[in-house]
Amino acid sequence: MSDERPTLAGLGEFAVIDGLVAGRTQSANVTVGPGDDAAVVVTGDGRVVVSTDMLVEGRHFRLDWSTPHDVGRKAIAQNAADIEAMGATATAFVVGFGAPGDTAAEAATALSDGMWAEAARTGAGIVGGDLVAAPQWVISVTALGDLGGRAPVLLDGARPGDVLAVVGDLGRSAAGFELWRNDVRGFDELRASHLVPELAYGQGPAAADAGATAMTDVSDGLIADLGHVARASGVGIDVSTSSLSGRHDALLAAAAATGVDPWAWVLGGGEDHALVATFPTSPPDGWRVIGTVVDGPARVLVDGAAWGGASGWQSF
Amino acid sequence: MSDERPTLAGLGEFAVIDGLVAGRTQSANVTVGPGDDAAVVVTGDGRVVVSTDMLVEGRHFRLDWSTPHDVGRKAIAQNAADIEAMGATATAFVVGFGAPGDTAAEAATALSDGMWAEAARTGAGIVGGDLVAAPQWVISVTALGDLGGRAPVLLDGARPGDVLAVVGDLGRSAAGFELWRNDVRGFDELRASHLVPELAYGQGPAAADAGATAMTDVSDGLIADLGHVARASGVGIDVSTSSLSGRHDALLAAAAATGVDPWAWVLGGGEDHALVATFPTSPPDGWRVIGTVVDGPARVLVDGAAWGGASGWQSF
Numbered sequence: 092m093s094d095e096r097p098t099l100a101g102l103g104e105f106a107v108i109d110g111l112v113a114g115r116t117q118s119a120n121v122t123v124g125p126g127d128d129a130a131v132v133v134t135g136d137g138r139v140v141v142s143t144d145m146l147v148e149g150r151h152f153r154l155d156w157s158t159p160h161d162v163g164r165k166a167i168a169q170n171a172a173d174i175e176a177m178g179a180t181a182t183a184f185v186v187g188f189g190a191p192g193d194t195a196a197e198a199a200t201a202l203s204d205g206m207w208a209e210a211a212r213t214g215a216g217i218v219g220g221d222l223v224a225a226p227q228w229v230i231s232v233t234a235l236g237d238l239g240g241r242a243p244v245l246l247d248g249a250r251p252g253d254v255l256a257v258v259g260d261l262g263r264s265a266a267g268f269e270l271w272r273n274d275v276r277g278f279d280e281l282r283a284s285h286l287v288p289e290l291a292y293g294q295g296p297a298a299a300d301a302g303a304t305a306m307t308d309v310s311d312g313l314i315a316d317l318g319h320v321a322r323a324s325g326v327g328i329d330v331s332t333s334s335l336s337g338r339h340d341a342l343l344a345a346a347a348a349t350g351v352d353p354w355a356w357v358l359g360g361g362e363d364h365a366l367v368a369t370f371p372t373s374p375p376d377g378w379r380v381i382g383t384v385v386d387g388p389a390r391v392l393v394d395g396a397a398w399g400g401a402s403g404w405q406s407f
Numbered sequence: 408m409s410d411e412r413p414t415l416a417g418l419g420e421f422a423v424i425d426g427l428v429a430g431r432t433q434s435a436n437v438t439v440g441p442g443d444d445a446a447v448v449v450t451g452d453g454r455v456v457v458s459t460d461m462l463v464e465g466r467h468f469r470l471d472w473s474t475p476h477d478v479g480r481k482a483i484a485q486n487a488a489d490i491e492a493m494g495a496t497a498t499a500f501v502v503g504f505g506a507p508g509d510t511a512a513e514a515a516t517a518l519s520d521g522m523w524a525e526a527a528r529t530g531a532g533i534v535g536g537d538l539v540a541a542p543q544w545v546i547s548v549t550a551l552g553d554l555g556g557r558a559p560v561l562l563d564g565a566r567p568g569d570v571l572a573v574v575g576d577l578g579r580s581a582a583g584f585e586l587w588r589n590d591v592r593g594f595d596e597l598r599a600s601h602l603v604p605e606l607a608y609g610q611g612p613a614a615a616d617a618g619a620t621a622m623t624d625v626s627d628g629l630i631a632d633l634g635h636v637a638r639a640s641g642v643g644i645d646v647s648t649s650s651l652s653g654r655h656d657a658l659l660a661a662a663a664a665t666g667v668d669p670w671a672w673v674l675g676g677g678e679d680h681a682l683v684a685t686f687p688t689s690p691p692d693g694w695r696v697i698g699t700v701v702d703g704p705a706r707v708l709v710d711g712a713a714w715g716g717a718s719g720w721q722s723f
Contacts, residue, residue, distance in 0.1 A: 100723035122454065126639075127561050128492035128623055129458035129552065134450040138438065141534065142445035143549055145503035147541045176444035187461035187503075187547045192723045218457065221547075224723050225463045231503045231537075231547030233459055236445065245443050307444055323442075406420035406539045407508045 099199060100192030104222050107196055111203045117216050120182055130218035132183045132235060139182075140236035140243070142173035148228035152286075156271050159198045161286040163205025166232045168288050171213045172308040172364035174236035175292065178244040178299025181213040183235045189225025202230075213292050241299045246323035248304035249369040255328055255382035256374035257367045258294045260284065261313055261335065262353065265360025266342050269349045278345050288364045294377060298368045301375040306368035311361040314398055317391045320369070327385040328369075329392040330358070334381045355400050358393065415515060416508030420538050423512055427519045433532050436498055446534035448499045448551060455498075456552035456559070458489035464544035468602075472587050475514045477602040479521025482548045484604050487529045488624040488680035490552035491608065494560040494615025497529040499551045505541025518546075529608050557615045562639035564620035565685040571644055571698035572690035573683045574610045576600065577629055577651065578669065581676025582658050585665045594661050604680045610693060614684045617691040622684035627677040630714055633707045636685070643701040644685075645708040646674070650697045671716050674709065 099107055108125075117124040123131035132139075144166070146152060152162050167184060174181045186206060190199065203217075210216055215235075267285025270278050298306055305320050317328045335357055346353035368374065369384050391398070415423055424441075433440040439447035448455075460482070462468060468478050487497045502522060506515065519533075526532055531551075583601025586594050614622055621636050633644045651673055662669035684690065685700050707714070 104723055123493075123559055123561065127559075128489040129456045129495070129550075129559075131493070131554070131559050132455050132457060134453055134455050137450055137453060139448050139450050139455045139551065140445045141448060141499065141501055141549070141551060143501040143503050143535060143547070144537045145505050145539045145541075145545065145547060147505050147539055147545070149542075150540050173444040177439075177447070179445070183457065185457055185459040185549055187459050189461050189463050189545065219459060221460045223461045223463055224466050225461075225545065226465075226542065229461065229463070229505065229541065229545045231459070231461060231549075233457070233501055233547075233549035234445075235455065235457060238447070243439055243443075243445075243447050245439065407416035 097196040098192060099190060099194045099196055102196050107199060108222055110200065115207060115216065117218065121216065121218050125219050130183065130185070132218060135237045136240045138238055140174055140177050140179040140238060141233065142170055143231060143233040144170050146230045154228065157286045159201035160205035162230065163202040164209040164287045166230045167206050167209035168290050169310065169364055170232045170234035171292065172290055174234050175295025176306050176308040176366055177236065177238070178241050178295050178303065178306065179236035179238045180296055181215040181234050182237045183215050183218045184210055185233045186217055186220040187231035188220065189223045189229040191226065192224055239296065241296065244299050244303045244306040244368065246305055246307060246320050249320055249324035249326050249328070249384045250304055251326055251384050251386045253304055253369040253371050253384040254374065254380050255330065255367065255369055255384060256378040256380050257365050258378045259291055259365030260363045261309060261365055262342055262356030262360045262363070264288060264362035265356040266345045269351055270345060273349050275348050281345055288362060290364055291377065294366055297375045298366065301370060302372060303368040303370055306366060309361060309363055309365045309367060312359045313367065314358050314391050317367065321389040321391055325387050325389055327387055327390050327392060328382060329385050329395055330382040332394050334379065358398060359400050413512040414508060415506060415510045415512060418512050423515060424538055426512070426516065431523060431532065433534065437532065437534050441535050446499065446501070448534060451553045452556045454554055456490055456493050456495040456554060457549065458486055459547060459549040460486050462546045470544065473602045475517035476521035478546065479518040480525040480603045482546045483522050483525035484606050485626065485680055486548045486550035487608065488606055490550050491611030492622050492624040492682055493552065493554070494557050494611050494619065494622065495552035495554045496612055497531040497550050498553045499531050499534045500526055501549045502533055502536040503547035504536065505539045505545040507542065508540055555612065557612065560615050560619045560622040560684065562621055562623060562636050565636055565640035565642050565700045566620055566687070567642055567700050567702045569620055569685040569687055569700040570690065570696050571646065571683065571685055571700060572694040572696050573681050574694045575607055575681030576679045577625060577681055578658055578672030578676045578679070580604060580678035581672040582661045585667055586661055589665050591664050597661055604678060606680055607693065610682055613691045614682065617686060618688060619684040619686055622682060625677060625679055625681045625683060628675040629683065630674050630707050633683065637705040637707055641703050641705055643703055643706050643708060644698060645701050645711055646698040648710055650695065674714060675716050
């Protein structure tokens with residue numbers, strides 16, 4: 092019976108943590124793993140890249156849409172994307188998890204399994220964490236990364252004449268959200284894209300090696316995130332819809348089913364965590380040129396003109 | 408009027424973050440600070456120490472007891488204590504902050520000011536973060552640290568014949584909690600101790616340099632945290648109440664006022680984040696010997712016998 096399943100409160104903090112830690116294999120760069128006051132991670136080049144995100148149930152995920160495994164994958168992926176966007180490789184993650192005491196212990200295990208599954212795709216593991224009681228699920232992930240001797244690729248290096256390129260999907264998470272929200276069945280892949288972004292790990296360092304002058308991941312929406320690059324670099328960025336349209340035909344049927352302009356998804360939808368970067372020369376294999384960097388003032392243009400649609404997610 | 412004060416939702420995520428980041432001075436070891444996808448921190452000795460904690464309103468703090476500044480100081484201090492407990496020095500913090508949209512922006516500023524004030528005591532700063540909407544305040548802090556070439560001081564190195572020593576307070580936070588909970592006035596210092604622990608930064612590395620064989624900070628309670636050392640090291644640890652009593656006379660009046668056994672606070676109360684360590688020789692200046700390490704089995708004794716009181720905090 093479901094009410095006999097072990098809960099977090101029933102097992103207690105330390106027993107739950109023991110279960111989550113048991114059997115996990117740490118990377119060779121982890122000299123002290125979970126179980127002590129802190130972990131110790133080797134930093135290959137004398138620097139560490141660090142980024143953190145918080146996900147709140149009902150705001151960043153819904154447990155009636157996502158499995159705990161999905162939530163775990165998403166939480167790791169969105170942090171790993173920030174590390175990639177610097178031109179670095181993830182080396183370790185630490186996780187804070189808050190949940191009600193009556194949460195099934197197997198749900199925490201599934202969350203952890205999802206985190207480990209996604210972390211394994213990056214080549215890193217989870218080296219520490221904290222488990223606390225909270226009125227709803229709250230997950231914080233901090234990712235560490237290694238630049239491998241590279242200079243970090245920042246927001247402020249884009250220069251007029253650079254090409255703008257992207258690797259990964261745009262608009263699929265937003266399309267999936269609209270399908271979920273309107274309870275439109277079918278479109279299983281798009282719906283899955285909203286729950287877990289599919290990232291091509293390694294493309295951030297590849298872009299850095301190819302001479303990327305600026306890079307970020309699309310977390311808030313293409314126009315919004317390119318706005319950060321434009322302002323930091325003091326340049327204009329002109330996105331070409333013709334270069335985007337071929338890739339995004341898959342969104343058209345979903346757009347028709349929900350009555351939404353698919354460009355709102357492609358240009359305004361976040362959470363796919365595609366990487367966008369500017370290059371003085373051709374981008375590396377797998378990247379698609381989608382625009383150009385032009386003279387300032389700092390602004391993002393679509394086909395040479397201002398875009399009137401929603402520009403992206405804000406937290407409040 | 409209070410309803411005209413700017414709120415997080417009124418200002419929006421990016422404007423709030425801009426306000427929190429403006430005017431802060433980053434340490435020289437921070438090569439990329441807030442504002443990019445991730446921060447970059449120099450790691451002096453090729454390793455990084457990392458620890459994370461999550462604090463939830465109503466569970467780890469109450470905004471009718473603590474000011475936002477207090478909460479910020481506490482959140483940083485308890486993470487810095489974990490770094491110290493490895494024998495390391497804090498080098499950087501990243502922060503996740505979730506709060507309702509109607510939270511006054513000045514409360515977020517005060518939280519951030521408290522974080523920076525405590526971080527400054529450690530010599531580090533806040534290099535990045537995330538700001539999200541949540542039904543109640545949730546704060547996650549991840550601390551990075553530098554071992555400065557030292558071996559980390561773990562839980563598992565205590566050996567029979569070592570002395571047990573402590574630096575910092577025991578039982579004051581628990582006493583303060585009981586005073587707050589029972590609405591007992593006076594005892595201002597003890598009440599303040601519950602809201603913000605006062606840590607002696609630098610004692611962790613000093614203990615490592617003095618040859619500490621095992622170390623932890625008292626976050627859950629002395630008996631509970633020594634239990635982790637005893638189990639990891641496979642030793643017994645015998646705490647001497649006579650060596651503790653002089654220091655803790657200040658608790659007696661508060662104990663009388665609330666009807667609580669003060670030893671429950673000293674031996675079972677957490678959150679003071681005192682450091683406890685074992686040494687083959689004398690501990691460094693400022694540390695007080697409070698017991699000895701004895702042969703296994705792994706257990707914590709008080710004056711040579713099992714202790715019957717509550718052993719410490721668990722999350723659920």
